[in-house]
Amino acid sequence: MGAPMSRIPLRPEKAGEEIAALTAPPDWSVVFGSEGPLELEIGCGAGGFALEYCRRNPAVRYLAFEWRKKYAREVAHRAMKHGLGNLKVVEGDARIVVPKIFAPGSLAVIHLQFPDPWWKRAHFKRAILLPDFTRLLLGLLEPGGRFDFRTDVEERAQQGLAVLEAAGFHNPLGPGVFHPADPDEPASTRERRYLVTGQPVFRARLVKPARTA
Numbered sequence: 001m002g003a004p005m006s007r008i009p010l011r012p013e014k015a016g017e018e019i020a021a022l023t024a025p026p027d028w029s030v031v032f033g034s035e036g037p038l039e040l041e042i043g044c045g046a047g048g049f050a051l052e053y054c055r056r057n058p059a060v061r062y063l064a065f066e067w068r069k070k071y072a073r074e075v076a077h078r079a080m081k082h083g084l085g086n087l088k089v090v091e092g093d094a095r096i097v098v099p100k101i102f103a104p105g106s107l108a109v110i111h112l113q114f115p116d117p118w119w120k121r122a123h124f125k126r127a128i129l130l131p132d133f134t135r136l137l138l139g140l141l142e143p144g145g146r147f148d149f150r151t152d153v154e155e156r157a158q159q160g161l162a163v164l165e166a167a168g169f170h171n172p173l174g175p176g177v178f179h180p181a182d183p184d185e186p187a188s189t190r191e192r193r194y195l196v197t198g199q200p201v202f203r204a205r206l207v208k209p210a211r212t213a
């Protein structure tokens with residue numbers, strides 16, 4: 001699954017167009033043709049994590065959002081090529097589509113890996129971990145559901161963790177404490193680079209408390 005992405009001809013149709021067009025949560029057992037934990041990834045990029053995670057975890061039903069056409073369509077192509085029916089790629093802005101298509105308490109895990117740091121002040125509003133959207137994500141998780149967050153940018157790691165904890169996520173390791181690397185978790189495409197260079201990666205693994213709405 002690690003071949004260079006540029007060799008794949010782009011599909012003419014948008015990835016997950018029918019999912020992006022939904023205006024209300026569907027019956028996911030019909031969409032996937034199976035039952036199982038529903039997981040969301042925001043910004044899957046070239047899909048290194050999504051493809052390997054779905055290969056290792058056939059029981060999960062995984063929705064990977066990516067707004068860049070090239071990545072979204074190539075990852076969708078790879079999922080199809082590898083017979084990963086449990087991975088659906090949605091080409092679109094997760095901040096717009098996610099609130100429409102997931103019912104409160106329906107997600108088991110949310111993955112956010114190496115989100116764009118948006119350094120320019122004018123672009124900061126594009127960040128994923130802003131307070132309102134973070135509270136919305138908390139509401140979409142089931143009680144005990146998990147939020148996995150990784151980044152190489154220490155400043156964004158600290159800010160992200162603070163926003164997540166302020167929104168009501170529980171950090172089992174203690175406030176502000178990062179999570180150690182989990183050797184059983186696949187690395188994302190970007191993370192593979194850091195595993196080679198040794199550049200630090202900051203991780204958080206938070207949970208939705210059982211009694212949060």
Ligand SMILES: C[S@@+](CC[C@H](N)C(=O)[O-])C[C@H]1O[C@@H](n2cnc3c(N)ncnc32)[C@H](O)[C@@H]1O
Nearest residue numbers: 043044045066067068093094113114188189190
């Ligand atoms: C720095 S890349 C990391 C990609 C991947 N998670 C990895 O670790 O290799 C961030 C990705 O998030 C995507 N992205 C950013 N904001 C998004 C949004 N609102 N909706 C969907 N995708 C988004 C970008 O296009 C980009 O591919």
